[in-house]
Amino acid sequence: MTPAENIGFVIGGSLKEGLFVRLTVPAERIQEGAFVVIESNGLKFYGLVVNLSLKSYDPRYSQDLIAGRMSDKITTLLHNQTLFTEMEVLPVLMQNTGPELEDPNYDPNAVMDKSPMPVKTLPIHQAPVRLATEFDISEVFKPKEKNGFVIGTTREQGHPVHIDMDKFIQRSSGIFGATGTGKSYLTRMILAGLIQSKQAAVLVFDMHNEYAYGDISPDTDIKAPGLCEKMKKRVKSCALGASAKIAGNQPDFDLVLEYSDILPSDIEMLTRELNLRETTPATLSALVQSFGINKWFESFKNLTMGEGEGSVVDWARNNNVNEAAALSLYSKLERVFRLNYLVPKLTGPSSIVKIIDYLKNGYSVILSFGEYETDLDYLLVTNILTRKIREEWERMTNEYRNQGGVKPTPLVIALEEAHKLLNREMAGQTTFSTIAREMRKYFVTLLIIDQRPSQIYDEVMSQLGTRISGWLGDDEDIAAVLSGLSGRDSLRGMLARLQPKEEVLLLGYGVPMPIPIRSRRYDAQFWQEMLNEDELSATDKQKFREMIFDDF
Amino acid sequence: MTDTSMFGRILSSNIRECVVGYRTSESAIPPFGSMVRIPVSHAQQPEIYGLVTDIQIEEDGFLRQLATNDQVSEEVMLDARANRNVPVVLRILFIGYLENGNISHLLPPCPPLTLDNIYKCTNAEITAFTSFGNFGYIRHILKVTNVPPGELLAAHISQAAKAQFADNHFGWTERAINEVIYLMRDNYADLLAILGAIGDADISLDGEEEEQE
Numbered sequence: 001m002t003p004a005e006n007i008g009f010v011i012g013g014s015l016k017e018g019l020f021v022r023l024t025v026p027a028e029r030i031q032e033g034a035f036v037v038i039e040s041n042g043l044k045f046y047g048l049v050v051n052l053s054l055k056s057y058d059p060r061y062s063q064d065l066i067a068g069r070m071s072d073k074i075t076t077l078l079h080n081q082t083l084f085t086e087m088e089v090l091p092v093l094m095q096n097t098g099p100e101l102e103d104p105n106y107d108p109n110a111v112m113d114k115s116p117m118p119v120k121t122l123p124i125h126q127a128p129v130r131l132a133t134e135f136d137i138s139e140v141f142k143p144k145e146k147n148g149f150v151i152g153t154t155r156e157q158g159h160p161v162h163i164d165m166d167k168f169i170q171r172s173s174g175i176f177g178a179t180g181t182g183k184s185y186l187t188r189m190i191l192a193g194l195i196q197s198k199q200a201a202v203l204v205f206d207m208h209n210e211y212a213y214g215d216i217s218p219d220t221d222i223k224a225p226g227l228c229e230k231m232k233k234r235v236k237s238c239a240l241g242a243s244a245k246i247a248g249n250q251p252d253f254d255l256v257l258e259y260s261d262i263l264p265s266d267i268e269m270l271t272r273e274l275n276l277r278e279t280t281p282a283t284l285s286a287l288v289q290s291f292g293i294n295k296w297f298e299s300f301k302n303l304t305m306g307e308g309e310g311s312v313v314d315w316a317r318n319n320n321v322n323e324a325a326a327l328s329l330y331s332k333l334e335r336v337f338r339l340n341y342l343v344p345k346l347t348g349p350s351s352i353v354k355i356i357d358y359l360k361n362g363y364s365v366i367l368s369f370g371e372y373e374t375d376l377d378y379l380l381v382t383n384i385l386t387r388k389i390r391e392e393w394e395r396m397t398n399e400y401r402n403q404g405g406v407k408p409t410p411l412v413i414a415l416e417e418a419h420k421l422l423n424r425e426m427a428g429q430t431t432f433s434t435i436a437r438e439m440r441k442y443f444v445t446l447l448i449i450d451q452r453p454s455q456i457y458d459e460v461m462s463q464l465g466t467r468i469s470g471w472l473g474d475d476e477d478i479a480a481v482l483s484g485l486s487g488r489d490s491l492r493g494m495l496a497r498l499q500p501k502e503e504v505l506l507l508g509y510g511v512p513m514p515i516p517i518r519s520r521r522y523d524a525q526f527w528q529e530m531l532n533e534d535e536l537s538a539t540d541k542q543k544f545r546e547m548i549f550d551d552f
Numbered sequence: 553m554t555d556t557s558m559f560g561r562i563l564s565s566n567i568r569e570c571v572v573g574y575r576t577s578e579s580a581i582p583p584f585g586s587m588v589r590i591p592v593s594h595a596q597q598p599e600i601y602g603l604v605t606d607i608q609i610e611e612d613g614f615l616r617q618l619a620t621n622d623q624v625s626e627e628v629m630l631d632a633r634a635n636r637n638v639p640v641v642l643r644i645l646f647i648g649y650l651e652n653g654n655i656s657h658l659l660p661p662c663p664p665l666t667l668d669n670i671y672k673c674t675n676a677e678i679t680a681f682t683s684f685g686n687f688g689y690i691r692h693i694l695k696v697t698n699v700p701p702g703e704l705l706a707a708h709i710s711q712a713a714k715a716q717f718a719d720n721h722f723g724w725t726e727r728a729i730n731e732v733i734y735l736m737r738d739n740y741a742d743l744l745a746i747l748g749a750i751g752d753a754d755i756s757l758d759g760e761e762e763e764q765e
Contacts, residue, residue, distance in 0.1 A: 061737075
């Protein structure tokens with residue numbers, strides 16, 4: 001490994017404003033978002049280039065066109081000293097490297113914490129600045145344990161960048177990007193990495209039927225494989241509705257719900273979708289009181305719209321319920337009554353129990369909605385399922401903590417089109433907002449995938465630990481992705497100027513510092529590398545050894 | 553006459569400069585900007601280096617009479633020029649000195665005495681002095697007041713570049729101009745005037761004179 005070339009030196013700055021660096025190389029060699037390293041008095045500072053500005057020693061040197069008035073060589077010499085580029089660096093991490101071997105203060109027995117930590121001081125004036133090497137990137141991003149996943153490479157030099165899967169699942173996360181920025185392929189890669197790492201089970205709510213058996217890329221017309229095709233042993237496919245298929249493929253099992261699975265709270269969560277009235281909770285409460293918690297839905301469905309015995313009106317009169325309210329609820333619930341995947345009684349084992357059992361045992365499940373693509377289907381099914389998951393994981397966690405039982409398998413629920421369930425109106429009513437806010441301690445987190453992060457409730461967004469974002473055009477979306485993060489003003493421009501395809505910005509808890517990267521391509525090579533991970537690790541180790549020896 | 557020959561004597565001096573009376577019997581006046589040396593006659597005194605910043609040719613009473621004549625013969629004219637009553641006067645700016653074999657770009661510790669001899673520098677002396685250190689002597693040139701500093705610098709760099717190139721020292725001119733830019737970049741107008749003068753001197757950055765277009 002050759003020593004990295006210096007690209008400039010520190011000329012000023014502060015912890016609030018960041019560092020100002022005068023470039024000694026042409027500006028075109030440095031890009032916004034580049035990962036730079038500044039070494040100063042036994043400390044190594046890691047930072048991001050957040051701005052480049054053209055400066056001159058005196059404005060007249062840049063304003064007057066002197067070329068032609070003197071020879072090209074003299075003009076070049078003059079420009080080299082009077083015109084320059086100033087680079088703004090957002091320092092994020094610092095690392096104690098200790099004195100050099102030749103330093104008289106060097107103590108071979110000294111114990112020193114050399115892990116990168118948030119920046120708390122500044123390098124000295126004129127400290128040299130260089131682009132990060134592969135070793136630096138590895139030092140910062142590669143987890144110490146074997147739970148790192150290479151999500152992509154740095155944009156300038158192509159050095160691999162890892163995310164720590166262990167940290168990624170500890171808090172809810174989000175993947176954002178405008179349509180066509182490769183969000184769903186990026187999600188597939190991350191899910192593949194997560195499944196491969198065996199850190200967590202994953203439940204994917206697949207609205208567009210693309211995660212289990214893949215789809216045709218609109219850009220290349222090449223089929224992009226699904227997770228069930230490549231990771232059969234660890235991923236189960238499930239389709240909503242009896243005998244449903246997923247893009248022509250037979251799923252491992254299907255999901256059919258019993259009437260008794262539906263609770264009044266599930267209906268209340270559909271208030272917006274079904275345009276329910278304010279009287280609905282009272283009517284639902286009367287129904288439960290009248291028929292019982294397991295039978296209320298079926299019994300209500302079996303009532304008739306007319307007059308007389310067995311009618312809604314008759315039931316309302318007998319139970320002191322407003323007749324108009326009962327009739328209104330009945331008519332609005334008719335959309336739910338007609339859903340094919342709701343049955344009075346299942347003949348076989350419950351599909352929900354099956355899903356939960358798979359997840360508890362570390363398998364991942366992809367629930368495809370098949371032909372049921374309405375918001376009603378999505379809201380109802382996801383709510384019922386997550387409610388039951390939440391109950392089960394809470395029970396298991398309490399057992400684990402109170403009675404020394406088995407630790408629950410960490411679970412990540414991947415949610416596409418998340419704004420439908422987590423918008424300002426819905427967030428307070430769905431189980432998802434509770435998961436985002438509180439379920440971390442019960443080993444359940446969300447992975448939100450969306451193209452309009454500004455539509456997601458602020459309180460949920462603020463709970464997101466790791467955020468991975470592709471290009472976003474809308475200012476409000478950019479602001480939403482960066483909400484609650486330090487240095488967001490500096491990162492805003494970086495996010496807006498990402499290449500629309502393949503470039504993403506990593507932020508938050510799962511990565512030690514924000515960094516724009518070129519994401520891996522979701523192609524045959526990706527799967528080859530994923531499925532031969534052990535072999536790759538050995539190669540990585542060999543490369544690392546070579547780097548170290550070359551350095552010495 | 554060789555480059556090393558004496559060409560005059562000190563008439564007056566101070567710590568920054570001196571005035572020299574030129575021996576008109578010599579064949580050529582040292583040109584403006586050329587480097588000279590003054591071995592101070594005191595024992596243990598340094599040898600002072602300087603640049604010719606001015607050449608003054610004044611009239612004497614006899615020349616006024618000659619100038620009013622209708623016809624001046626060639627012999628009379630040559631005699632009047634060679635055997636002057638009032639010498640040609642050169643002004644020398646001190647730029648450093650040599651003491652015990654060590655070059656310094658500081659002003660000399662004491663000025664030369666009157667009637668001390670003054671010599672033109674050889675290429676080797678020019679190369680040794682201008683290659684030493686980091687162009688510290690240029691600061692003296694930039695503060696000269698009796699002539700435009702750009703003109704003086706252009707003349708000096710032109711002479712020194714040739715000496716450096718003759719000694720296979722490439723890149724000296726570029727470093728010298730860089731130093732001038734570094735020292736003068738706060739003063740846009742003066743720097744451009746200096747660079748303009750250097751440009752007009754047709755000095756090649758490789759040490760050779762650029763071909764005239």
